[in-house]
Amino acid sequence: MGIFSKDGKTKSTVLLSAFSLSLFAAFAYFAFYMLSAGAVAFFWPGETGGFIAKWLPPSLVSIAASIPWAILLFFMRDKRVIPAAFVFLLGYTALIALFITSNYSGEERSTLLNLVFIYLGLPAFWGGVLLCGVYFLCRLRRRF
Numbered sequence: 001m002g003i004f005s006k007d008g009k010t011k012s013t014v015l016l017s018a019f020s021l022s023l024f025a026a027f028a029y030f031a032f033y034m035l036s037a038g039a040v041a042f043f044w045p046g047e048t049g050g051f052i053a054k055w056l057p058p059s060l061v062s063i064a065a066s067i068p069w070a071i072l073l074f075f076m077r078d079k080r081v082i083p084a085a086f087v088f089l090l091g092y093t094a095l096i097a098l099f100i101t102s103n104y105s106g107e108e109r110s111t112l113l114n115l116v117f118i119y120l121g122l123p124a125f126w127g128g129v130l131l132c133g134v135y136f137l138c139r140l141r142r143r144f
Contacts, residue, residue, distance in 0.1 A: 018084035032065040066127040089124035
């Protein structure tokens with residue numbers, strides 16, 4: 001018996017709900033990035049170039065934006081929907097990255113891939129790590 005199946009049949013409601021929630025999550029992360037850009041620019045120095053200077057601020061924003069999703073996980077009836085939505089987000093990131101690598105070259109490819117990985121890949125990764133961790137931890141403790 002799989003996580004998305006019951007009696008050998010796929011539960012389409014879980015997948016459909018996860019797909020819909022993943023689209024909403026992508027827009028919610030985008031809105032959170034827009035609202036927190038000023039605060040991040042204020043507290044983080046304007047230096048660029050280093051790995052930490054480039055990836056730490058968006059990672060912190062992604063983790064902060066993932067906390068409401070983790071709280072929502074406790075109130076949902078079907079707990080698998082939210083972690084599955086973040087799997088969809090990782091799929092979107094992979095598909096967009098594949099499209100960019102096949103259709104662009106040089107500097108355009110590098111710039112677009114950076115944007116995709118910062119604004120969609122990091123929320124999908126950190127949100128997935130946080131939410132799947134909470135889900136499996138609570139499942140081990142038999143709270144779900």
